[in-house]
Amino acid sequence: MDRPANSSPDTRRVSLLPGTRKIIEGVERVYYEGYWIRYYQPPANTLSAKRHLITALTRRLFNHVEHGINISGVRLQQARHAYETALDPALKRVNGAMLAGALFNRASDIIAKLVEIQELGVEIRSDNALLRECGNCLQEALTLGRLVLHRSGEEGIDELWGEPLHAFSIPVEDFFESRYLKIASTxxxxxxxxxxxxxxxxxxxxxxxxxxxxxxxxxxxxxxxxxxxxxxxxxxxxxxxxxxxxxxxxxxxxxxxxxxxxxxxxxxxxxxxxxxxxxxxxxxxxxxxxxxxxxxxxxxxxxxxxxxxxxxxxxxxxxxxx
Known part of the structure; x- marks a missing residue:
């Protein structure tokens, strides 16, 4: 089987800037950290695009971490109470992971409703209180991410927990660029x-x-x-x-x-x-x-x-x- 164009670092003694794009064997690729990676055109930087991105990232996150922490955002207060009152360190870790899951889902719920309101013609300003609450939920979930294990039980994937907040906080195009860097590391x-x-x-x-x-x-x-x-x-x-x-x-x-x-x-x-x-x-x-x-x-x-x-x-x- 032929090795793909990105299969090994580009070792040529040529200085290439990160983000350089090139057609290789009919496929548009982008260069990061020595790898030519398949390029995808980012969507427009809209609240709707962020909603789809955050929803996809949250779903992906739950697919790769330990079972039982995909808690509905509606149950956020219950999850928080269980975490704050847990005394046993091992149990508190799991309760913290469940709280993080509830926070992610609460943030996803908020941004979904904001998009629905925006589609009715209502302007959503960047200083909107619900947008701030969404950001706060994602930030707290990120802090709790250290308590979460990968589904294999070996290692948490902290970067997965940071991605929804990252996608929320920066333009979509910049988020895609950051993903290429992580793909190169992967x-x-x-x-x-x-x-x-x-x-x-x-x-x-x-x-x-x-x-x-x-x-x-x-x-x-x-x-x-x-x-x-x-x-x-x-x-x-x-x-x-x-x-x-x-x-x-x-x-x-x-x-x-x-x-x-x-x-x-x-x-x-x-x-x-x-x-x-x-x-x-x-x-x-x-x-x-x-x-x-x-x-x-x-x-x-x-x-x-x-x-x-x-x-x-x-x-x-x-x-x-x-």
Whole structure:
């Protein structure tokens, strides 16, 4: 499979300004942080556009964080009371995450109603009290975001929580530009994982044959990261991404004798690392946001496996996402 135009940093010794746009193989791309990323024309900077953007960002946020925190904005006061009265630190964290969810939904409700009023011909000024309340809700939710875990349980994605407030506070075009920077950071994490997996397995007799599958998965992850869900191209990109992951996690090394306990353990640990790597790639690519702590922790486990042939921390088989 050919690598996409954005699949690796542009290493040419040419000074390119961030935001430089160029047609590459018939596709308009924009340059950020060494990557040529598929470009999308931002919508007009209207309250209606912000409403659609914030709604989409909030929905995406809830798709990637722990279950049970998508609390209706109508229940904001109940959520706040539960958080403020919780005494156990572990319970208070979850209540705080639920409060953050309610705040996001309250902000979304407010801006939705303001758009409806605006569509009736009523001017909504920037100093409108409800707009200020919307901003306050998003700001408080952002503060509480540190309490929220990613659905994998490994790491919160603080940047996801900041995006609705960011989209509310700045022009839509500027928000799109900031997203390209995050996409570039995400692509770099994807590449780091791909390079670490390749380095770990390419000279391993049991796993060398998996390297082309790793490359295919990384290419598919690149295309997934840069493609908007609303783009018709997603009907090609998403199936390729899913199948690349399935091919990767279904890889099996040559059969080892049951009596060769060390080799059996080596293969089991290697397969668990492959599954874990795909789970992380899946999380990062779908969220289109870097997860640096999770990425670096995984790379350290790969290095430990490469040096010793086992990874003692991998004792329980992982559940691989669909």
């Amino acid at each position: 692509l770099r994490d994807v590449d780091h994982i791909g390079a670490a997996l390749t380095c770990c397995f390419e000279e391993d007799g049991d796993f060398a044959a998996i390297v082309p599958l790793i490359r295919c998965a990384i290419d598919a992850a690149h295309r997934k990261v840069e493609t908007l869900q609303t783009d018709d191209l997603i009907f090609t990109v998403w199936p390729e991404f899913v199948v690349a992951g399935e091919n990767l996690i279904h890889y099996r090394p040559p059969s080892a004798s049951a009596e060769d306990i060390e080799r059996v353990r080596h293969q089991e640990h290697g397969l668990q690392l492959v599954a874990q790597g795909w789970a992380i790639l899946n999380d990062i690519s779908r969220a289109r946001t870097p997860m640096p702590k999770t990425t670096q922790s995984f790379i350290r486990r790969l290095e430990a496996f490469r040096q010793s042939g086992t990874c003692p921390g991998l004792l329980v088989p992982l559940t691989v996402p669909d």
